[in-house]
Amino acid sequence: MAASPSLNQYKIPGMRGPRNQGSVEKPKESKRTLRRLAAYFGNEWLMLLALLATVFVVVVCSVYAPKQQSVAIDCISEGEFQKLPEILLIMLLIYGIHSICTLLQSRFSAVLSQKIIKKMREDLFSHIVNLPVSYLDSHSHGDIMSRMTNDVENISNTVSQSLSSLFSGVLTIIGTVGMMLYLCPKLALLSCATVLLTLTATKFLSLAMRSFYRKRQVLLGELNGTVEEMVSGYKTVTAYNRQQAVVEEFEKTSDELTKVGIVAEVLSSSMGPIMNLINNVGFVIIAAFGGYFAVNGIISIGIISAFIVYAKQFGRPIDELAQIYGQIQTAIAGAERVFAIMDEPCEDKSGSLAMEDATGIITFKNVDFSYVEGRQVLHDFNLEVQAGQKVALVGATGSGKTTVVNLLMRFYDVDSGEIQIDGKNIKDIACMELRKNTAIVLQDTVLFADTVRNNLKYSRTEATDEEMEEAAKMSHCHNMIKRLKKGYNTVLSGEGYNLSAGQRQLLSIARAFLAKPKILILDEATSSVDTRTEKKIQDAMVNLMKNRTSLIIAHRLSTIRDADCIVVMDQGRIVEKGNHEELLQKKGRYYELYMTQFSGNAT
Amino acid sequence: MWKYLKKYWMFIILAPLFMLGEVSMDLLQPKMMSKIVDEGVLGLSNNNVGNLDIVITTGLQMVGVLVIGGLCGVLSGVFATMCSQKFGNDIRKDAFGKIMKLPFEQMDDFSTGSLITRVTNDITQLQNLVAQCIRGFVRTILLFIGGIICMLKLDLDFGVVIACALPLILVCVIYFIAKANPKFSILQAKLDRLNNVMQENVSGSRVVKAYTKEEYEQKRFETANGELVNTQLDVLLLFSYMTPIMNIILNVSVVAVIWVGGIEVKNAAVTPGDVMAAVTYISQILNAVMRMTMIFQTVSRGVASGKRVEEILNCKPVIADGEFAGKTKVKGKIEFKDVSFSYPGMAEETILEHFSLTIQPGETLAIMGETGCGKSTLVNLIPRFFDVTKGQVLVDDVDVKQYKLQALRDKIAIALQKSEIFHMTIGENIAWGNPEADEKMLEHAATTAQAMEFIHTKPEGMHTEVSQSGTSLSGGQKQRVAISRAILKGAEILIFDDATSALDLKTEAKLYEALKKDYPYMTKIIVAQRIASVKDADRIVVMENGSIAACGSHEELLENSSIYQDIYDSQMKKGGEDDGC
16 A cells, blocks of 8 residues: 555644644634534424523523612612512512522533533544545544544533523623613613623634634644554554653643643633623723712612612623633534534445345456555456455565455445446445455454453354354364453453454454355454464365355465465556466466475475 | 642742732722712712712722732733643643553553543643632632621621521532532543543444444444433533522522611611622622532542542552663573563463573574464563563573663564554654664665665655554555664664564565674564574574473474474475475
8 A cells, every 4th residue: 555645634643744733724614613513402402492491581580689689778778678578578589480490401401411412422423433444544543532522522511511601691681781771771871882892802802712722622632642642552662662752742742732722721711800890890880870870860779779780790691701702612613623524525335235145256347546646556457256266365565455455345445447246336235235245354453342252243243152152263262262261251451462463363353254254355364373273274264165255365375375266466466366286387476476485494 | 739739839829819819809899889889879978969079089999990900810810821731731741651651561451542531631620620729719719708708897797697608508519529529530431431432443443344333333332422421411410409509598698688788777787888788799709609619510520530640640660660771791692581471460371381591692583383372472571561470581691670671672672563653754663763863774774674665666755654553554564664663773682573474475585684684693583473484593482382392493393393393384385295396
């Protein structure tokens, strides 16, 4: 496979080199992001409505209560103490309703936020599992993970903590303004100055804030990427004493994150005091003019006191909005990153044909393929594999063997030409169907942090324990598993330091055997297994693969000697084809390869 | 944790100090307000004739006070942020540094997903905790206490109200914290699980697709996600009680204050303006309490996260540094003295048993044997990736445990079974072996490793970028990059732990030839499966069940060792006969 310049486009934030943060920085999209976020709320409109209703009641209560307060104080100042108990009772009642609705409001917003977040994570994940292999091949795994956890969590926090504040903030402002207008229009208009000031300040700060929050999330993703990469490659890091260097790289990113974080946080925390100031200036204005009006006898003391409470109340939602503003910005930055992944095109799985009766004839017809434009990996590749045949691909490293497998599995799609199974173009076969009938064992073994049993049954969940053990015996790992403390119930660890590479290969071979596929692909599947064990596995395979097609890639010629057909590849082309004897007699490329191995041993 | 905070004591003092400024300005304000109302508007001391001058002068004073307050607030925010971010940064760096020091067995105790969560998410929670504590918490407490004091100053009888309300609030807070605390630890653990599922799916996507397990994985994810969401919901629902309960307590207090105020005004002990101020103070206290509920959430979560980060920070590496700096006369000698080994936590399964072997400087030793017989384990003991259970491993006549780890590992270059490729250029990947190496040395190492031939075909040669899992390189190419890296290190001991398995035989033969020619002084240990890889070695050790079954040259073993013959036959015999050689 060739390294692709297109990777530069997706420069993974890892260790070094220019970092591309452009893929998510599209400020103009923030409106679109908001709309898409809103769509998630649309699905929960009932809950949203309930939440709005309770918020409404809460706001009404908190607007109405001060009115009663001012009435009560008027009573006191006018000496009408007998009216007091009645007013206070009403107040108690309002407060009671207020509390109950606050409780409901918190619960609704909790449920709503978690429902939305659950849905969003599921959407994101189901998109990620359906992304083409090429996307995951070229993007930092840690960064993708960061989007799933850190970014989604920011959205979650915002929704659960800020949504009702936002509602009640807006409602309170509307309600308060309404009340103020009702009580004294002149004073109310004065308060609008406060609103204008607030809006201006918000707009100014938000512009600065958003870009920093965006940068912060990108850096956090980078950091995640570094940790993921270095933890997975930890053995190499240790072997080369590179811990210090790796830590220094990490610290660089971490320092940068801190710098950006400080700016973002300072901006968002200035929001509070600034709003506080604006709000209180508004208060003074009201007091001054209120006093003026009172002196001139335009309004009563009670109205002033109510107004003053309203002015305060006016300040609270604005203050709150200021507090949550930073959070909302983070959430938008996070949502942008989440949607950026969701916008990546999924794997093409358009085929619909079934493969049930397939016998396993594989045909490559004039296949051309390149990972990167201009650097062709396969040239006019033609190959026909008969049903039940065992075909081996050999050739120098980088000659395109694994690419053939990638294409057959539709991990990548051909540029031109076609691949057929039993005469059907694999693009027309349902992708699931194709892969279900094709089992593959890869160069790099992938095992999950789960029990041995679940790892083996991964290929066929409904398999019985007997079948599983049978497969394990065939791949010669049954005894090894039995020696483990808990046998098949032993939980493997992700990195699995206590299983050798060979043992891991045996397990993934067992997994492929258990799948009972129509087509079996072994891509350097036994490279770390000793040759005697390998021989035994091959003998066992003969039975299993009767009437099944198998495709084997190996460097050890002993692995492939008894293949029905050996295909020798060089730079993306087939140079020789035939069985072992035929090819040896030909004295061509295969003979050469064979002789290096053989002559080496004959000394 | 404290030691990380200590460094920023200046900020920790300054932030609350400025906060104090902001809050005291906030508290001055109702006083001024009541002056505006009582003197300016009502004109209580002036026979109920208002005085606009008082309103305006006091109003201007109030604005001045507010500007100062606002400035204090911003500055306090700056210091608090500096402190929390820098504190978090220090911990994050230390935590990662610690992770990079852990031996494999301890690394294995944490999953990759969990380590990532701890270094990022948990530390963010800790940062929030610190920021909230020195800013939000201090502010809230100051507003709270200040509000109470001011109220008491207005009239002591209001104190009765507070005396009733406070204990109730306190009980509430304690109850909720006690209930919430364990939930946050669970929450972070669930986040780990989610991260793990993600990590496995992202890095194992080919297997997921090959077995068409997309739906299965989605279900698995949904389970992990569901558990996380439910835990989160649990926490949120718990806290949903907190605000209304506190609210009702304080609102009842407002009613009580007005009630008491009414009585006091009747007795002419206080003015209506005082009652108004008292109500304002109570709403201030109420505000403070509401904020506190939010802060308590952050604090509880931060504490849970702090514990998880501390687990990393307090992790004592079981493989500790020795004293010896590594200068030895002998260079490249390795000795296994009666070594027994079983993996930590799996004591019943011995991998190596009473294994003894001496490898001389400059010798090429090959190790063969069945899968799982302990070959890799054996070579892993040399750079102390694991410690022996019994016996001793000596490098250059010194026990490996006496070496400084860095010094020991500087002596050894190892190319691993799984050739790790990092996301950077091919050249940088190779230069990992020796960061000081120049272009020439780099190319020389790559030439010896037979990597130059394919690097040349890449569009940008050495500067070609490779992806994280190295998927843009074939298996054999990755191995050659890893071998170049090992050769470049120029260590006295070179270990290939099955590092040539994906190389075709021709390339491999050329590699060994070049290695022999260019680096004759290195002690070479080659773990391999193919006879062709080992036949030219000075000695070949055939291992079986953790001990030596046979040892000798290729010819000797062919004659004496039935296992070796068997291995040879499995690879050679049939072909040899067919070819008539």
